[in-house]
Amino acid sequence: MKEKGFIATSLLYSFFLVFCTLVISLLATFLHNRLLLSKLTNDIKDELSVIKSRTAADFKVGDYVEMDLYLAHLGKEPEKEKGYRYGISFVVAKQEASKTILVSQTDVFSTFYYNSPERIANLNADLALTENITVSSMNVEATYLRESDLETFRSGNPLVVRRALLTSDNPSLIYNTSTNKFRLISDCFTNKDCDEETCTDGCKVEDIPGLNPAKAEVPYNLRLKVTINNTAKVQAGRGQIREPYVFVKDWLWKEKVL
Secondary structure: OHHHHHHHHHHHHHHHHHHHHHHHHHHHHHHHHHHHHHHHHHHHHHHHHHHHHOEHHHOOOOOEEEEEEEEOOOOOOOOOOOEEEEEEEEEEEEEOOOEEEEEEOOOOEEEOOOOOHHHHHHHHHHHOOOEEOOOHHHOOEEEEOEHHHHHHHHOOOOHHHHHHHHOOOOOEEEEEOOOOEEEEEEOOOOOOOOOOOOOOOOOEEEOOOOOOHHHOOOOEEEOEEEEEEOOOEEEEOOOOOOOOEEEOOOOOOOOOOO
């Protein structure tokens, strides 16, 4: 009887120890998860606090930004299409004391307006009408890429930033200030496997094909270079390609009567 009592007591004591171990493990897991949740909550609050005070002045070269623009020229001739482009992806190309310069990640529209002084003047006049649809205080200044921008993009920027600034899906127009004419840029970073040591940023820049390119019988793609005020407030985003910065809306766009 004594041996059976001893065995029963030992079993009960063992179950009690197992039970205590399980309870302690559950409590430890609960406390750990609670600490993680508390840290995550605090991080979110801190991030939201930072975002509320973040402006374009906080952007870094290579950050991604998303904007909605009204464009007076979307490339059709003789009756140019006017309209809106929503969710245009831009890459921060340069930071200045009071302004930020952005470059559209892809071609925004195609145009016939190139390689004659009159056509280029018309294109410039149209681009001067560009506005941000939802941020009236941004004071958008839109233009196009110039060949001198290529060297600026290459200077001191890491490979991932150079890829973002230089690469486009299709050949696009780029302005040569020496000849006052557009040329075509293409084939940037054709070697997708190169690294910081081996990439040469080779872009092919060549004259527009055709016997008389001044006629501009074929539309070519155009990437935008946009300057905005550094006071523009950020609403959300992390500046990443899948989480671009978006701006605080300060007006309700009313469709233009044109």
